[in-house]
Amino acid sequence: MNYSFWEKKYIQAPAEVIILGSGIVGISTAISILEARPGTTVKIIERGSWPYGASTKNAGFSCFGSVSELLDDVSHMGEDACLEIVSMRWQGLQKLKNRVGVNSLEYSSCGGTELFRPRDKELQDKCLSSLEYCNKLIKDATGLETTYSSLHNEDLKGFSDRLIYNRHEGTLNPVSMMNCLISKAADKGAHIIRGVNVTRIDSENRLLECDEDICIPYDLLVVCTNGFAAQLLPHLDVRPARNQVLMTAPIPGNRLKSGYHLDKGYVYFRNYEGRILLGGGRNLFPEEESTDKFGNTTGIREFLTNMLEIIHPGASSLIEHWWSGILGIGESKYPIIQWIDDYILAGVRMGGMGVAIGSHLGDKLANETIEKLT
Ligand SMILES: Cc1cc2nc3c(=O)[nH]c(=O)nc-3n(C[C@H](O)[C@H](O)[C@H](O)COP(=O)(O)OP(=O)(O)OC[C@H]3O[C@@H](n4cnc5c(N)ncnc54)[C@H](O)[C@@H]3O)c2cc1C
Incomplete structure (x- = not known):
């Protein structure tokens, strides 16, 4: 890069709020501040x-928790914290739909389905016998009378004959979502500066040190770098986790009707214009996938290719595209909203639910920021 004087002057000009990271959380925070x-x-x-x-690399599930995930969360963090996370997801999704509009999101209210493999019999029995408990539990967070119902699995032969359906979930196109959010932020006056890599936060002098000899001063900094947060704020409990995904060509006779997940959400697939998107399996290779480097590996490719054959026999010969994205995870599933000092606020650790909670988190980060400004 060979910045001109004018470019450098613009990039380094002070602003009341600097947001680092232009994913759903950073952009939503900007919109909420400007609203x-x-x-x-x-x-x-x-x-x-x-x-x-x-x-822009995720699977585009608009979901707020499967039964196996809820039961797992309750056992690890108790009902109250689990409910709070469901509530953040629910509120975030309502905010996102209202802000962007379902057409612009390419939103499909196709529902969400939890499947079980024959070897998951114990988990399946536990989930099916807990439907009433889960429906009651999350009613306070969503206001929905009945969220989960047990149905007969008629279409997907490689899975067990009972499934759990949630008709309030759906799917969207993540790039359409981000395009719309980015233009909303720009319309409201946010300056989005791309291609600038921050290498260090100099908190003493309140400066962002960047490549190419760029130094950006800040009065208030909101860090929304999620899976990459440890590069600049190493003491935070957030570490990267890679998620790998494949997409097939359009498949004649593709019978997928909703978004599907299994294994507590670690594996997920959906229909997109007749294609199958399938991703996940990072829990099977925990060390290899604890990385902030993009890429696709032999182990996950094999696992997902075999899974695809179970979902739709013959479909593995139609795989067209592989990619990966980086999540931010930690000991707790709860996102981090934390003041690092008087001038730096962090909004990171979105786990596998940033599409759902991102808009709500943006509101929370904006409220914190505005309180400081006034
Ligand atoms: C494959 C996959 C599938 C997923 N599926 C779903 C799903 O179906 N539903 C759901 O709710 N969630 C899903 N998620 C999770 C969701 O996508 C994330 O939680 C969410 O996108 C996180 O948003 P963010 O803004 O916090 O982070 P990001 O989108 O990662 O944005 C962080 C930004 O910070 C920038 N950045 C980082 N460091 C620096 C630096 N030093 N200098 C300058 N810029 C920097 C990065 O370039 C990046 O653009 C999925 C994630 C993946 C990877």
């Missing part, structure tokens, strides 16, 4: 020519 406090100068710094982490 609540029009005229605030907001600058978003992004190293990619595009959001380059998870927000």
Whole structure:
């Protein structure tokens, strides 16, 4: 890069709020700040020519928790914390749909289905016998009378004959989502500066040190770098986790009707215009997938290719595309919203649910920021 004087002056110009990272969380935070406090100068710094982490690389499930996931969460963190996460997902999805509009999201209200493999019999029995408990549990968070129901599995032969269906879930196109959010942020006056890699936060002098001898001063900094957060804030409990995904060509006779997940959400697949998108399996290779490097590996490719054959025999010869994205995870599933010092706020660790909670988190981060500004 060979910045001109004019470019450098623009990039380094002060703003009331600097947001680092232009994924769903960073962009939603900017929109929420500008909705609540029009005229605030907001600058978003992004190293990619595009959001380059998870927000445009995810599977596009608009989901708020399967039964196996809820039971797992309750056993690890108790009912209250589990409910709070469901509530954040639910509120985030309502906000996203209202803000972007279902047409612009390419939203399909196709529902979500939890499947079980024959070897998951114990988990299946536990989930099926807990439907009433889960329906009651999340009613407070969503207001929905009945979320989960048990249905007969007629289409997917490689899975057990009972499944759990949630008609309130759906799917969307993540790039359409981000395009719309980015233009909303720009319309409201946010300056989005791409191609600038921040290498260090100099908190003493309140400066972002960047490649190419760029130094950006900040009064208030909101860090929304999720899976990459440890590169700049190593003491936070957030570590990267790669998720690999494949997409087939359109498949004649593709009978997938909803978004599907199994294994507590670690494996997921859906129909997109007759194609099958399938991803996940990082729990099978925990060490290999604890990385912030993009890429596809032999082990996950084999696992997903075999899974695809179970979902739709013969489909593995139609795989067209592989990619990966980077999540931010930690000991707790709860996202981090934390002041690092008086001038740096972190909003990271979205796990596999940033599409769902991102807009809600944006509101929370904006509220914190505005309180500081006034
Ligand atoms: C394959 C996959 C499938 C998923 N499926 C779903 C799903 O179906 N439903 C769901 O709710 N969630 C899903 N998720 C999770 C969801 O996509 C993420 O939680 C969410 O996108 C995180 O958004 P973010 O804005 O926090 O982070 P990101 O989108 O990762 O954005 C962070 C940004 O910070 C930038 N950045 C980082 N470091 C620097 C630096 N030093 N200098 C400048 N810029 C920097 C990056 O380039 C990036 O653009 C999935 C994730 C993956 C990977």
